[in-house]
Amino acid sequence: MSAEIAHLFMTGAHDAPRRAHDDDGRADHLAPLVARARAGDALAFERIMIATEQRVVSVAWRLLGNREDARDATQEVYLRVFKYLDRFRAGEDFQGWLYRITVNVCHDLARKRRAGGEQLDEFDPGHERAAFANPPGGADAERLTLRAQQLALVRRALATLPEKERAALVLRDLEGLSTEETARALGSRPVTVRSQVSSARAKIKSYCDRLLHKGGTAQ
Amino acid sequence: MRGMTCERARALLPLYAAHDLDSAREREVAAHAGACAGCRQLVEEFAQSRRLTVEALKTPDFGEAFYAQIRGAVLTEIRRGQRTPSSPSPFALLFGRRLAYAATFAVALLACGLALYHFRRAADGVERQLVSVPAESRQLAPLPQPGVSSQQATVPEETRQRSRPRFARVSPQKNTRRGLPEAASVRAGTRFDARRLPELPLGTNRNVYNIALSSPGVAELGSVNSVARIEIQTADPNIRIIWLAPRESEAPDPNEPKNENGERK
Numbered sequence: 398m399s400a401e402i403a404h405l406f407m408t409g410a411h412d413a414p415r416r417a418h419d420d421d422g423r424a425d426h427l428a429p430l431v432a433r434a435r436a437g438d439a440l441a442f443e444r445i446m447i448a449t450e451q452r453v454v455s456v457a458w459r460l461l462g463n464r465e466d467a468r469d470a471t472q473e474v475y476l477r478v479f480k481y482l483d484r485f486r487a488g489e490d491f492q493g494w495l496y497r498i499t500v501n502v503c504h505d506l507a508r509k510r511r512a513g514g515e516q517l518d519e520f521d522p523g524h525e526r527a528a529f530a531n532p533p534g535g536a537d538a539e540r541l542t543l544r545a546q547q548l549a550l551v552r553r554a555l556a557t558l559p560e561k562e563r564a565a566l567v568l569r570d571l572e573g574l575s576t577e578e579t580a581r582a583l584g585s586r587p588v589t590v591r592s593q594v595s596s597a598r599a600k601i602k603s604y605c606d607r608l609l610h611k612g613g614t615a616q
Numbered sequence: 617m618r619g620m621t622c623e624r625a626r627a628l629l630p631l632y633a634a635h636d637l638d639s640a641r642e643r644e645v646a647a648h649a650g651a652c653a654g655c656r657q658l659v660e661e662f663a664q665s666r667r668l669t670v671e672a673l674k675t676p677d678f679g680e681a682f683y684a685q686i687r688g689a690v691l692t693e694i695r696r697g698q699r700t701p702s703s704p705s706p707f708a709l710l711f712g713r714r715l716a717y718a719a720t721f722a723v724a725l726l727a728c729g730l731a732l733y734h735f736r737r738a739a740d741g742v743e744r745q746l747v748s749v750p751a752e753s754r755q756l757a758p759l760p761q762p763g764v765s766s767q768q769a770t771v772p773e774e775t776r777q778r779s780r781p782r783f784a785r786v787s788p789q790k791n792t793r794r795g796l797p798e799a800a801s802v803r804a805g806t807r808f809d810a811r812r813l814p815e816l817p818l819g820t821n822r823n824v825y826n827i828a829l830s831s832p833g834v835a836e837l838g839s840v841n842s843v844a845r846i847e848i849q850t851a852d853p854n855i856r857i858i859w860l861a862p863r864e865s866e867a868p869d870p871n872e873p874k875n876e877n878g879e880r881k
Contacts, residue, residue, distance in 0.1 A: 455675040551672035598630035
């Protein structure tokens with residue numbers, strides 16, 4: 398946090414953008430920064446990164462499933478953003494453009510990993526470990542264990558989804574974009590996104606039902 | 617409006633549970649779910665599954681150092697490569713990828729047009745060449761005289777040379793692929809009719825004549841006392857049109873007088 402404050406002080410805190418997760422989802426305040434970054438202002442570009450990096454990392458982590466891949470993908474996303482910044486037209490939705498690049502980079506990375514024989518199917522169990530660092534005893538422990546199993550199951554279910562359905566579900570249900578925004582970010586039509594999201598939700602539910610009932614555990 | 621059935625409702629439930637349906641459809645599903653306990657249960661399950669999904673994929677806190685590391689790596693890379701935002705050409709700014717797609721399409725169209733033009737030109741060339749076969753080469757080669765054996769029935773060398781157009785030739789040759797009758801003939805001015813061809817026994821070698829023709833379909837032949845083999849060589853060396861004319865003697869003359877036993881005199 399102190400590093401962030403120092404950074405904002407150095408770059409002029411009076412016009413520092415808010416974090417993306419704080420804002421209302423619209424990226425209009427980024428327009429002047431984008432214009433300055435296009436002119437070659439590295440500090441403006443850095444501030445764009447600060448404003449948007451959490452969303453980018455979040456999407457990358459949800460699409461790729463682990464922290465290291467999310468970091469690599471985020472770096473590549475910003476390098477591409479910088480490279481193609483001149484192709485971004487003023488007045489367009491910068492956030493949507495950024496989402497589109499993020500999804501494309503994640504798909505490229507996932508394909509590269511798969512081609513290299515790496516497994517992408519398991520989600521980083523980081524928070525489960527944190528949740529069980531000091532497990533409570535008794536009934537609470539049992540309830541928490543059950544909950545953790547359910548969450549792990551959902552993550553595994555998400556990992557089994559096809560690439561496009563997964564991206565649509567992440568943007569629509571987890572990032573909270575509207576169907577139209579999701580469609581723009583994915584370069585498809587709203588009706589397609591609706592169909593992909595519907596299919597993804599049904600598959601996740603079906604996957605969890607099947608495994609929970611097979612394991613004899615009620616949801 | 618059709619009534620909402622369980623099947624239809626269940627197809628819409630994943631969207632209904634997240635309020636993704638339009639208002640009219642949502643009212644329909646809600647009305648159905650209100651009356652159907654099974655669908656109501658499914659609605660609840662979908663809602664719970666969605667809540668679980670959101671909870672399961674809540675982004676962990678990666679910490680400020682994680683983000684600082686990303687920013688540092690990106691900025692270092694930018695400075696090291698001295699990358700600047702690329703300056704696309706005015707064409708790219710105007711059209712972007714559309715220009716590339718349009719150019720590709722135009723090239724493909726041009727290639728198709730050229731291929732079609734050459735194909736037609738080649739076809740026209742063959743027709744012209746066939747029509748323009750020299751008149752001398754359309755003449756019939758000397759025919760074997762009656763009583764002359766087929767082996768002796770040869771065309772003089774100069775006639776053979778003269779009558780060799782580019783795509784058609786007149787020359788006697790042995791037909792070794794298919795035997796022909798001994799002495800078929802075609803009258804002068806007779807129109808060739810393939811239906812009149814006799815059944816040919818296999819294994820009989822006969823002299824036949826290749827006769828150059830400029831017009832397919834009709835063969836005007838001179839006095840020929842043997843089977844005429846008419847070949848037209850097209851521009852394509854693999855395509856040769858072959859006609860066979862029947863011998864005159866095998867076509868009985870209905871006016872020929874016969875004796876009392878019905879035999880020819």
